[in-house]
Amino acid sequence: MSVLFFHVMRYKQADPESPDNDRFILSKRLSFVEVATKWVGQGLGVACGMAYTGKYFDKASYRVYCLMGDVESSEGSVWEALAFASYYNLDNLVAIFDVNRLGHSCTLPLEHCIELYQKRCEAFGWNTYVVDGRDVEALCEVFWQATQVKNKPTAVVAKTFKGRGLPSVEDSENWHGKPMPKERADAIIKLIESQIETNRNLDPKPPIEDSPVVNITDIEMTSAPAYNVGDK
Template structure:
């Protein structure tokens, strides 16, 4: 089939449009046609290129697209270039169509300040009659829907052929465990595809690439395009299980696309590696923003435990890692702070704490949090390797807000973290085992 994408000249000011243009040209997507509606006007006024059709034409050609220029109101001319585009090979096609907003409407055609405004009723009736008088046929068009001749495919029941093969005491980078898990999924189901933003040797998605190169898509350092055009597009027909992988900090460039994917209920999986201060031996590559930006219709996982990495692509999960009847404080963390919380409970200083791994940040396991809080006399401490805004602390606080007997104290990153060794950075930012012990003692005193 062929894909037609209508792009406004105002929208083409977005960098994501040109990320997509470069991607389509690189991969020779000759089944793709983009129609640029060049009508001169944006929401607030005239656009920079106005009606300079040659500017848009030269840009499209510079990006390696086969390009046609037409009168956007000439249906026959549009049909002709669409037919010509169907014969072009190894290049996507751009159709630069010159149009006028409100064409044929007195005092409205090509006029500013009409974008998104309703027409006054006293003028609307006259304009409708004018438009009806210009219709040259009384034929009723009844286009037929496209024939769906592709075989039915189910991507709902995906199971790994074997569990992870790790031994107790093994040390392995979380990102490598993630790469191995993706490769296992690829082996289990041939509908799994992986996309990466020029970070495959850091995220270890190259393990999947080595095994299944025909199902690996290199998107280069264009995260908005990777998320929207590629990942969401690949998942839109329910025929692939798409994973998009890059540094979590780089995904901040694609929040708009992530939000639109969530609102569209797209079944796509986004993997952000190198989260938090504990990875800043890389030189300030850590992501310190939190899950508030993914709060709409998303499931959000945060794991550092290797088995959790595998489960993250299959199900929601929480785990009470440490509990006793004598526990006095509940400590909840995710990722590396779970280890710090466990270490705090093993200091031998009679710190009786219950440790919860909030592996699934959204949806949050409110029942387990509240029951653990009540078992520890309403004392809860959250520890996160990120900024507090929109993070675990706020999520837990909101979950227990209806119970006045539960008090939540949050430990999180403040300020701008620096480069350094993981243990040093955790301690400097106040989220190490030592700081957890201090927080527990203070809470017990109060």
């Protein structure tokens, strides 16, 4: 997300609702994103709709990014969305699979079999890259390469580890949703702060302003239907 928000995506910080902004769909649940859907597999479908609108209706330059967990990749709706995006040549869409191998309480069927994720995405007609999810330079490179691909959506399969760098937590089961004891939380916060190398401001690139004007002030709901008993 740091690479996306501070290096890849184009948007207006002061105007998060600008139609020219790149879109970000978080299928992993957090605030300050276009849509947050948790793990039920709806995020990529939403992203497909935005990308389709951007390419064929708005005919605009904004791009759409969807970050998903590996748990929801078991949902059939994800693969339906993959097929949709490939069929409609949505080259303005990037799906990121965060493959950390762990679910809520156990390991997932594919665990860290990154090559299987890659083969499945490629079988659905996606341009696909495999990266280390902690390698910032590699992420910057594949996101740039995605902008050069025409008529194909791009999938980024990122191998990650839950709790990376945290003693006794990294890649361990049964930590999903569990509160960290305060004394351990304080130590972990200090550890993370010690790894920060720079405090300089990172400003995102402004978007290309070529989206059609959006006017939502005059929208009216249609009147409710009036049915009589016996009407069909």
